[in-house]
Amino acid sequence: MTVIEINxxxxxxxxxxxxxxxxxxxxxxxxxxxxxxxxEFSGYINQEMGYSLIAMFANDETPLIGKYAIYYVFADRxxxxxxxxxxxxxxxxxxxxxxxxxxxxxxxxEREIKDLFGLNPVGHPNPKRLVFHSNWPRDTFPLRKxxxxxxxxEFANEKINFTKVISEGVYEIPVGPVHAGIIEPGHFxxxxxxxxxxxxxxxxxxxxxxxxxxxxxxxxxxxxFVAERISGDESFTNSYSYCQAIEKIAGVKIPERAEYxxxxxxxLERLTSHLGDLGGICLDVAYGFAAYQFRMMRGWVYAIAxxxxxxxxxxxxxxxxxxxxDFVAGKEASLIGQLKKIRSELEETETIIKSNSLFIDRxxxxxxLSARIAADLNAVGPPARAVGIGxxxxxxxxxxxxxxxxxxxxxxxxGDVNCRMNVKIEECYQAIDLMLAAIDSMxxxxxxxxxxxxxxxxxxxxxxxxxxxxxxxxVMTGENNTIYRYKIRTPSFCNWPVLCHAVKGNxxxxxxxxxxxxxxxxxxxxx
Amino acid sequence: MSDMxxxxxxxxxxxxxxxxxVNGIIKKIKALTQKRTGAPLLQxxxxxxxxxxxxxxxxxxxxxxxxxxxxxxxATAVAAALIVPVxxxxxxxxxxxxxILLVYIxxxxxFFMMLAALDTGSTFGGMGASREAMISALIEPxxxxxxxxxxxxxxxTSVFEMMTFMQTVHNPLIHPVYLMIFFxxxxxxxxxxxxxxxxxxxxxxxxxxxxxAMLLEYxxxxxxxxxxxxxxxxxxxxxxxxxxxxxxDQLLGISGITAxxxxxLIYLGKVVATAVLIAxxxxxxxxxxxxxxxxxxxxxxxxxxIGFLQFFVFGG
Numbered sequence: 001m002t003v004i005e006i007n008x009x010x011x012x013x014x015x016x017x018x019x020x021x022x023x024x025x026x027x028x029x030x031x032x033x034x035x036x037x038x039x040e041f042s043g044y045i046n047q048e049m050g051y052s053l054i055a056m057f058a059n060d061e062t063p064l065i066g067k068y069a070i071y072y073v074f075a076d077r078x079x080x081x082x083x084x085x086x087x088x089x090x091x092x093x094x095x096x097x098x099x100x101x102x103x104x105x106x107x108x109x110e111r112e113i114k115d116l117f118g119l120n121p122v123g124h125p126n127p128k129r130l131v132f133h134s135n136w137p138r139d140t141f142p143l144r145k146x147x148x149x150x151x152x153x154e155f156a157n158e159k160i161n162f163t164k165v166i167s168e169g170v171y172e173i174p175v176g177p178v179h180a181g182i183i184e185p186g187h188f189x190x191x192x193x194x195x196x197x198x199x200x201x202x203x204x205x206x207x208x209x210x211x212x213x214x215x216x217x218x219x220x221x222x223x224x225f226v227a228e229r230i231s232g233d234e235s236f237t238n239s240y241s242y243c244q245a246i247e248k249i250a251g252v253k254i255p256e257r258a259e260y261x262x263x264x265x266x267x268l269e270r271l272t273s274h275l276g277d278l279g280g281i282c283l284d285v286a287y288g289f290a291a292y293q294f295r296m297m298r299g300w301v302y303a304i305a306x307x308x309x310x311x312x313x314x315x316x317x318x319x320x321x322x323x324x325x326d327f328v329a330g331k332e333a334s335l336i337g338q339l340k341k342i343r344s345e346l347e348e349t350e351t352i353i354k355s356n357s358l359f360i361d362r363x364x365x366x367x368x369l370s371a372r373i374a375a376d377l378n379a380v381g382p383p384a385r386a387v388g389i390g391x392x393x394x395x396x397x398x399x400x401x402x403x404x405x406x407x408x409x410x411x412x413x414x415g416d417v418n419c420r421m422n423v424k425i426e427e428c429y430q431a432i433d434l435m436l437a438a439i440d441s442m443x444x445x446x447x448x449x450x451x452x453x454x455x456x457x458x459x460x461x462x463x464x465x466x467x468x469x470x471x472x473x474x475v476m477t478g479e480n481n482t483i484y485r486y487k488i489r490t491p492s493f494c495n496w497p498v499l500c501h502a503v504k505g506n507x508x509x510x511x512x513x514x515x516x517x518x519x520x521x522x523x524x525x526x527x
Numbered sequence: 528m529s530d531m532x533x534x535x536x537x538x539x540x541x542x543x544x545x546x547x548x549v550n551g552i553i554k555k556i557k558a559l560t561q562k563r564t565g566a567p568l569l570q571x572x573x574x575x576x577x578x579x580x581x582x583x584x585x586x587x588x589x590x591x592x593x594x595x596x597x598x599x600x601x602a603t604a605v606a607a608a609l610i611v612p613v614x615x616x617x618x619x620x621x622x623x624x625x626x627i628l629l630v631y632i633x634x635x636x637x638f639f640m641m642l643a644a645l646d647t648g649s650t651f652g653g654m655g656a657s658r659e660a661m662i663s664a665l666i667e668p669x670x671x672x673x674x675x676x677x678x679x680x681x682x683x684t685s686v687f688e689m690m691t692f693m694q695t696v697h698n699p700l701i702h703p704v705y706l707m708i709f710f711x712x713x714x715x716x717x718x719x720x721x722x723x724x725x726x727x728x729x730x731x732x733x734x735x736x737x738x739x740a741m742l743l744e745y746x747x748x749x750x751x752x753x754x755x756x757x758x759x760x761x762x763x764x765x766x767x768x769x770x771x772x773x774x775x776d777q778l779l780g781i782s783g784i785t786a787x788x789x790x791x792l793i794y795l796g797k798v799v800a801t802a803v804l805i806a807x808x809x810x811x812x813x814x815x816x817x818x819x820x821x822x823x824x825x826x827x828x829x830x831x832x833i834g835f836l837q838f839f840v841f842g843g
Contacts, residue, residue, distance in 0.1 A: 173650050173734075180731040194657075195817060284735070286727035286814035292561035358724075359813045366816075508654065509735040509817045 003029045003081060014041060027397070028082045028461070035070075035087035035096060042072055042085065043102040051076050051083060052378050055472050056109035057487040058117045060145045062091055064457065068119060070096055072106075073461075073472070077396040082461060089119060098124040105378035108497060116143040116212075131205050134158035142213050149213055165191035165198050173508065177206050184522035188511075195507045200500045207526045215486040216478075220246055220320065220454060223475070223483050228315045230488060231524035233276075236269045236314040237466035238488070238524075241473040243318050244399065244462030249477055250321070250451045258322035258449075259401040260442040265309075265317050265327075266464065267431040267438075271342075272301045273467030273519070274424040274431070280516040281421055282353065285362045293349045297342050304338050307331065322448030332439050339432050346432075350425055360418065367514030369415040369502040379498040380491045381469020382427070383518055386412045386419035393465035400464075405437050415502075420517040454481055466491055468521065490524035534617050535609075537791070542608040542766075545795065546758035547571035549765065549802045554729075556806035571758070578751035586647045586744060596643035597745065597752035603636030604759035611766050614790040615691050615776045624686045626674040630667070633719075633760060637663055640753075644741035651733040655740025658817065662725060662737065665824035666718045673708045673715070673831035676838055677771060680704070690770045694777040703841060707834030709772045714827035716768060716805070718820075720761040723809040725820055735814070762798070769797040 007021055007029055020032050033041055045051045051074035059069045068089040075082050089096050098121035100107040110121040111130035118141035121127060137156040141147060162172075170193050177185035185206035191199040211230060215223050227242035228235045240262060247254055279294030302312040308327045309317050317323055328335070353359055369379070371387040384391060390409045394402040410426035412419035459476040469491030478484035499518045503511055551568040558565025567573075585594060610624035610632070641659055644652035678684040681692035699705035718725045721738035733740060742753050775793050779786050815823060 173654070175650065175734065180733050284732060286723050286730065286809075288557060288561050288729075289810050292563065296562065356813065358815070361819070362813055362816060507817050511734050512732040 003027060006081065006083065007031070013044065027080050028084070030084045030086060032086040032088070035089060038072070038085070038087050039097050039099050039102060042074075042099045042106075045074050045083065045085070046103045049076070052375075053103050053105045053109075054378060054470065055474070055487070055489040056106055056113070057474065057489070058089075058113045058119060058143070059476065059485045059487075060117065060143060061088075063145055067091065068117065070113065070119070071474070072099075073474075075396070077391045080396045080398075082397075094118060095120040095122050097122055100124050104376040105494070108493070115141075117141050118144065128161070131208055133203075133205065134160045142210060145216075147213070149210065160203065162189045162201050162203075163191075163199060167193070169193055170198060177203075186522050190508060190511070192508055195509070197503050197506055197508060197511065200503050200511075202496060202500055204496065204522060205526045207523055209527065211527045212486055212488065215483045217482055220451075220475075220477070220481050220483060223486060224318065224320060227473070227488075228318075230527065231490065231521045232313060233273055234269070234466055234468070234471070234490070234521060234524055236265050236317060237464050237471050238473070238490075239315075239318040240266060240464045241462035241471050242475065242486075243320055244464065245460045245473050245475040246320050246451065246454065246462075248460035248462070249458045249475065250454045252321050252449045252451055254322050254449050255446045256401065256443050257326070257445045258447045260438045261323045261326070261328055261447065262318070263401045263405070263438045264435050265314055267434045268301060268305055268308075269314055270467040271428055271431040271435075272298055272305070274428050275301060277424055277516060277519045278421065278428075280519065281363065281417065281513065282359075284513045284516050285359060287353070287356070287359055290349060290353045290359075293345070293352075297345055297349075300338060300342055304335065307334070319448055321451040322446075324448075326447050328439065328442065336436060336439060339435055343429065343432050346425075346428060362513070363418040363421055363517075364416060365414075366417045366510050367502045367506055367517060369498060371413075371415065373501045374415070374498060377498050377501070378494050379469075380494045381466070382420050382423045383415075383495055383498060383502075384469065385410055385423045387415035388413045391470070393463050393470050397463050401438065404441070405434055407434055417513055417517040456480075457484065459485075468492060468519065468524075469495065488527055490521065490527075492520040492522075492525040495520050496525055530618060533787075534612075534619055537613060537617060537787075538609050539605055541613060541791070542759060542762055543605070543755070545798065546755065546762040547575060549762055549798060550758055552799060552802040553806045553809065556803055557729075557810055560806075560810045571754075575751045575755060578746075578754070579748055581747035583745065583747035583749040585749075586649075589643075589647045589744075592639065593643045593646045593744070594749075596639045597749040597756070599639045600636045600756035601752045601759075603632050604756040604763070606632050607763045608759055611686050611763050612690060612770070613766055613794055614787060615687065615694060615770070615774075616782065616787050616790050619687055625684050626678060626686055626689070627671075627684060629686060629763075630670055630674070633763075634663070634667075636756065636760075640741055644744075647744045649744055651736065651740040651743050654734075655737055655743075658737045659741060662718055662820055662824070665821055666715055666827065669711055669824065669828040669831045670715050670719075672828065672835055673711045676704065676708060676831065676835040679835075680838060686767070690774070693771050694774040696774070699772050699774070704834045704837045705772060707830045707837065709768070711827045711831035711834065712764075712768050712772075713804075713808075714823060714830070716761075716764045717808065718824065718827075719764055720757070720805075722805060724812045724815050724823060727814050765798055765801045766794075769794065769801055773797055 046053060053072060054075045055073040057071055061067055061069045070087050070089060072085040096119055098110055100110055108130060110124055113119055114121055115129055115131040135155050137153050140153045170191055173190040173192060175188040177187045187203040189201045190197055211226060215226055224239055224242055228239045230238045275294050275298040279291045282294060283291035305312050305314055308331060369383060369387055374384050374387045374389055388411055390411045392409045395409060407430050410423045412422055454477045456477055456479045462473045464471050471491055472489040474487040475483060476485040495518055499520060503514050506514060550571045555565050555568055607629055610629045641656040644656040677689050681689045683689060693699060700709060721728055726737040730736060745753055776790050779789060
């Protein structure tokens with residue numbers, strides 16, 4: 001179905017509620033509807049049309065239209081259509097209808113909006129605070145334009161309430177936010193009956209930095225600088241998404257060679273991330289030999305990154321409108337040699353670990369995620385592909401050189417640690433093959449299209465497939481090439497609640513293993 | 528009298544000094560299989576020396592149990608070391624070194640260790656204590672059956688008598704009874720010393736820990752005592768294994784102080800070989816799922832029980 005047909009269908013179904021079609025370009029459709037009808041409307045799109053809610057965010061548009069706006073982003077990943085529904089909220093009203101009971105994936109977004117904007121979701125099943133902890137005052141909402149970033153809010157000393165499981169023999173295990181390993185902060189509250197886990201609640205946002213607020217009013221170049229630093233191991237994919245959004249706003253088509261270079265770096269980052277995860281999975285079951293094999297290979301990938309761009313974590317590669325320089329020219333032969341070396345080492349290690357029956361026993365049937373929960377909560381990335389939800393941005397929204405490269409999405413169906421591990425192993429091979437294919441078919445030419453000015457109050461999405469899944473950035477420009485609103489929805493935001501479901505019924509000592517198989521980012525979630 | 532002094536020096540001094548080396552060897556071998564250089568062989572000595580110089584931090588809410596436990600753990604380990612002779616060439620002065628005493632003196636140390644882990648009320652101590660209680664209860668029948676089967680053959684429960692008897696058995700490992708018990712004892716050692724199929728000594732993941740979780744609250748001198756106690760206990764079990772199943776003292780055919788010296792050297796060689804064996808088991812297996820440990824314990828028990836039954840079929 002094309003975007004125009006979808007628009008016609010919606011107007012036919014909701015003749016009165018549809019206020020206007022804001023914009024339809026290519027595969028994106030923006031409609032504005034009456035905020036009273038959002039529940040029916042989103043229910044129809046989600047359940048009848050089969051679109052998933054992939055992002056939802058608010059925007060303080062009081063300086064522009066005197067109202068707050070909430071954007072609901074639905075996607076049909078089969079046809080690659082993005083349908084964004086906008087509703088306007090009157091400032092004196094400060095409430096909106098919650099759609100969480102109809103569309104489960106909305107629950108966390110609505111809590112986020114409540115914390116950051118002070119807009120109350122009416123009818124939300126669990127309107128607990130999400131972003132802010134008990135020390136943040138309840139009447140301070142930083143993403144409103146009136147909030148000054150420099151002000152220091154008062155300390156509010158409230159207590160954190162965790163969901164209690166009350167029964168004989170059930171006790172709580174508090175873990176974190178400071179952990180024994182060198183990892184990011186997060187508090188996990190397990191309710192357990194002996195060893196089996198009954199419930200897990202994760203308290204995140206210990207590293208909430210206010211990135212979205214910080215970018216408002218800054219220049220679009222500064223935004224790129226910040227995007228690269230959102231999360232240490234996702235530098236490239238975040239800057240990639242951001243650049244795509246700005247390039248779309250500016251109406252610039254980047255040179256084909258730059259697109260291929262971006263593909264190489266995106267796959268390099270995926271390879272690093274997956275090798276790290278595989279090593280982590282092995283280390284968590286005390287399989288030291290395999291863990292060090294994967295670490296060694298990851299070291300080789302870092303060395304490639306260092307050779308290509310002088311930065312192992314791939315910062316400073318992207319520029320608005322292309323890439324900083326031609327990183328690949330003249331290094332093709334060395335790159336191909338190193339990738340083939342990693343490939344053969346990976347094949348050998350895979351054979352060894354898969355023939356170790358004790359290891360397979362640990363990962364099989366551990367942390368099973370049901371396909372229903374994954375679909376309802378909009379799980380993304382390898383965990384979704386491990387339950388047979390074969391979405392991949394590179395196939396669904398191929399707005400880079402990916403549509404010229406041939407690859408298949410790995411699919412597994414059991415949803416356990418073993419399946420997630422297999423998805424990651426297959427994606428490692430795929431990443432190497434994609435890089436080799438990209439080097440092979442890379443056209444010549446320039447590498448950057450200059451972006452000098454962008455029009456004010458324009459907006460666009462940038463979507464890329466991060467190693468952890470779908471990475472969505474939405475940028476609205478302001479006056480003088482600045483950012484008016486920058487919304488970042490990383491894959492970790494979607495997958496954290498999914499993890500909490502996947503661990504239920506497992507043993508406490510299996511949690512680190514399940515957690516590692518998801519490998520979620522704290523910095524990428526807390527923003 | 529001189530015999531007694533010699534016995535004390537060899538049993539305590541020698542065992543205490545050699546115990547940390549076993550950990551060093553295991554770690555080194557593991558590092559080499561992972562293409563790492565690894566820490567020096569003597570690293571644990573440096574660590575203990577450093578820890579002994581440091582003060583301990585003790586939680587305000589803990590009781591006297593927390594403070595005395597490190598001493599009890601070390602004392603029980605040293606007492607166990609006195610029961611298990613490193614060489615049969617020095618005769619102990621008294622004859623109270625009984626296998627039942629050995630098993631339960633170590634259980635006493637463990638009991639206090641579990642109490643101390645619960646004492647501070649920290650998250651992981653309780654988990655570690657409950658898992659330790661589960662594992663030790665599962666492995667205890669197999670220790671008793673395997674050691675008492677040898678006692679039955681040797682017609683004595685004294686460890687010294689048992690070892691002396693085993694000196695007369697020609698090549699025990701080709702005998703079905705001893706072979707079964709040997710393998711049962713290898714599994715027991717892996718479980719008792721918190722090695723990989725059962726526990727991971729090098730993990731940083733508190734949620735998966737067993738033995739390490741109980742030590743988390745300890746620091747400084749107390750930690751050093753606990754670590755040393757665990758290392759001595761490990762060496763006691765290895766001594767039990769090598770001196771029962773790989774006897775060598777009779778082969779020397781000489782006596783006197785030279786013989787003791789040579790015997791100790793051969794003993795050390797066998798300890799090193801066992802450490803290598805443990806390291807190989809550690810690198811080639813992965814940690815079992817916690818609820819699969821009963822299967823491993825059952826395997827150990829069945830092996831020892833088959834050994835016990837075979838005694839009636841084949842004789843000692």
